[in-house]
Amino acid sequence: MLRLTGGGRSVAVLTDCKVTGEKREALAAFASGADLLLIDGQYTPEEWTDRAGFGHNTFMDAAAFGRETGAGRTLIVHHACDRTDAELDAMESGMSRSYPEASFAREGQTVDLDAAPACREEETQSRRERYLTSDRMQRFLGLCLELTSERDRERLLTRILDTAMDLTNCDAGTLYLLQKDGLAFCRMVTRSMGVRQGGHDAPITLPPVPLEPSYVCSWSVLNRCTINVSDVAADTRFDFSGAKRYDAMTGYSTRTMLVVPMANDRAELIGVCQLINAKDADGQVVPFTEDLELLTEAMASQAAITLTNMQYAEQIGQLLDSLVGALSTAIDERTPYNANHTRNMVQYAERFLDWLEETGNVWRFSGDRRRTFLLAVWLHDVGKLTTPLEVMNKPGRLDPEERAVMENHVVVTKRILDRVTFPKPYAEVPQWASLHHELLNGRGYPDHLKAEQIPREVRLLTILDIFEALTARDRPYKPGMPVDKALSILREMSEEGSVDGEILHLFEQSRAWEV
Numbered sequence: 001m002l003r004l005t006g007g008g009r010s011v012a013v014l015t016d017c018k019v020t021g022e023k024r025e026a027l028a029a030f031a032s033g034a035d036l037l038l039i040d041g042q043y044t045p046e047e048w049t050d051r052a053g054f055g056h057n058t059f060m061d062a063a064a065f066g067r068e069t070g071a072g073r074t075l076i077v078h079h080a081c082d083r084t085d086a087e088l089d090a091m092e093s094g095m096s097r098s099y100p101e102a103s104f105a106r107e108g109q110t111v112d113l114d115a116a117p118a119c120r121e122e123e124t125q126s127r128r129e130r131y132l133t134s135d136r137m138q139r140f141l142g143l144c145l146e147l148t149s150e151r152d153r154e155r156l157l158t159r160i161l162d163t164a165m166d167l168t169n170c171d172a173g174t175l176y177l178l179q180k181d182g183l184a185f186c187r188m189v190t191r192s193m194g195v196r197q198g199g200h201d202a203p204i205t206l207p208p209v210p211l212e213p214s215y216v217c218s219w220s221v222l223n224r225c226t227i228n229v230s231d232v233a234a235d236t237r238f239d240f241s242g243a244k245r246y247d248a249m250t251g252y253s254t255r256t257m258l259v260v261p262m263a264n265d266r267a268e269l270i271g272v273c274q275l276i277n278a279k280d281a282d283g284q285v286v287p288f289t290e291d292l293e294l295l296t297e298a299m300a301s302q303a304a305i306t307l308t309n310m311q312y313a314e315q316i317g318q319l320l321d322s323l324v325g326a327l328s329t330a331i332d333e334r335t336p337y338n339a340n341h342t343r344n345m346v347q348y349a350e351r352f353l354d355w356l357e358e359t360g361n362v363w364r365f366s367g368d369r370r371r372t373f374l375l376a377v378w379l380h381d382v383g384k385l386t387t388p389l390e391v392m393n394k395p396g397r398l399d400p401e402e403r404a405v406m407e408n409h410v411v412v413t414k415r416i417l418d419r420v421t422f423p424k425p426y427a428e429v430p431q432w433a434s435l436h437h438e439l440l441n442g443r444g445y446p447d448h449l450k451a452e453q454i455p456r457e458v459r460l461l462t463i464l465d466i467f468e469a470l471t472a473r474d475r476p477y478k479p480g481m482p483v484d485k486a487l488s489i490l491r492e493m494s495e496e497g498s499v500d501g502e503i504l505h506l507f508e509q510s511r512a513w514e515v
Contacts, residue, residue: 003031012069013037016055018057031065032069034070035073036072039074040056041076042059043056043057044222059091064099066102067102073101073102073113075103075104076103086237088104091225147160148302153310153314154200156307157198160187160303161175161189164260167296167299168258168295168296170258172191172277174217174274181208182218183217185198185206190276193252214239215242216259221261224269225261226258228257229257255285256285258288262307264304265301265308270308320423325378330385331384341381342380342381345465346378347512351514352460352507353365368425368426373460375429377461382433383409383410383413407446410435410446411446432461437462438454439497440497444498463490464507467507470490471486
């Protein structure tokens with residue numbers, strides 16, 4: 001460690017000093033406010049996983065440390081001896097997008113502490129203004145808006161690559177997703193040859209690309225930086241043998257390439273977008289320009305955030321489903337006479353909803369609405385957690401007092417579920433679950449609602465509940481009825497105005513009780 005001061009300026013030197021860990025605070029205090037910080041940044045973030053104890057930093061950590069300490073300018077020193085100039089240039093390019101005040105030190109370099117930062121800042125601002133006022137930016141905003149509005153994961157993955165290709169007016173592209181064993185091919189498109197692969201209809205069977213720096217897409221991920229190749233045939237930095245084999249087999253000509261890593265707002269890498277052969281207005285292949293590079297980076301970041309948010313939503317939904325399933329199991333396991341009630345109802349409900357979808361019925365359930373309804377089925381008897389077992393397990397008929405205790409479970413269900421903060425798409429779960437004993441003629445309970453006050457989803461839930469109760473073979477107070485007899489009773493209830501005849505007819509058509 002060394003700090004030099006003079007003429008109102010200061011230079012801090014930190015080599016062979018790891019700035020992560022317990023010494024970080026002391027090192028930050030030592031380097032605080034330096035006009036120039038020279039700091040060790042030998043490793044890439046990926047190399048660091050195996051070399052964290054070697055006493056050196058990643059170049060990204062070093063740049064972040066410089067900003068944290070308020071350094072006017074940060075120079076990354078102590079480069080790995082086996083790095084090529086091209087590799088260092090690529091690493092610096094990726095770093096400077098996040099930390100424009102940082103750069104890689106060069107042999108014989110001089111630093112003007114007054115001019116250099118201002119020049120870099122003015123240059124960056126000039127570039128931003130130039131691109132933000134272009135017509136292409138308006139197109140970019142429109143494409144990103146379309147991207148963020150997509151709700152289906154498979155369509156989103158397709159749209160990510162299509163959007164990047166539309167934005168750059170390129171002919172071909174590949175979208176990779178990061179996995180433990182490498183970069184998995186997700187989507188492949190070559191428009192001039194009519195090639196489109198990926199997704200359920202045309203799965204890609206190619207093995208993942210190993211995370212080795214010789215491959216351009218892997219290098220982009222390993223170093224978190226964009227790679228712009230103006231001439232694939234002349235580039236010696238990376239192994240383009242795969243592209244050359246593809247060209248030899250198909251007659252295609254891979255000439256220019258833009259490779260952009262996709263990282264979300266938490267700096268987590270999702271994958272990489274590889275674009276090939278940008279075209280000018282005349283359809284001629286040209287290099288990817290710098291403005292396209294910047295816009296594609298912004299689009300890739302937005303795509304990664306959208307994909308991550310979608311993944312989070314799916315995980316939250318799965319967590320909610322599993323918790324609800326576990327709670328429902330706990331309810332049913334309280335008594336051997338109710339062990340399969342809810343599970344049977346969920347099975348009937350799923351098969352019925354599948355039938356609606358398969359037959360194209362106008363009463364189809366969307367993804368969120370389907371999950372909301374199934375959650376209501378799972379939770380419709382949650383109030384039985386408080387029902388005394390001597391009432392739940394009574395083998396003869398219930399007396400009026402006992403029946404009042406049993407009927408109170410729907411009130412408790414509403415009370416319990418109203419205390420749960422359901423996400424907005426599932427906000428109707430408490431209402432639907434707690435109304436399943438209301439009847440259309442007002443003779444249900446607990447609120448004796450009329451038909452117009454009872455949603456169709458609740459009417460379906462009521463039919464499922466009655467049907468399962470009639471056909472169940474695990475009740476102490478009655479044998480299970482044959483399906484035909486149970487349906488006959490439901491038809492009688494429909495004729496007297498208790499249940500919805502139209503929904504009952506659909507349920508009979510679906511034969512959802514059959515395995």
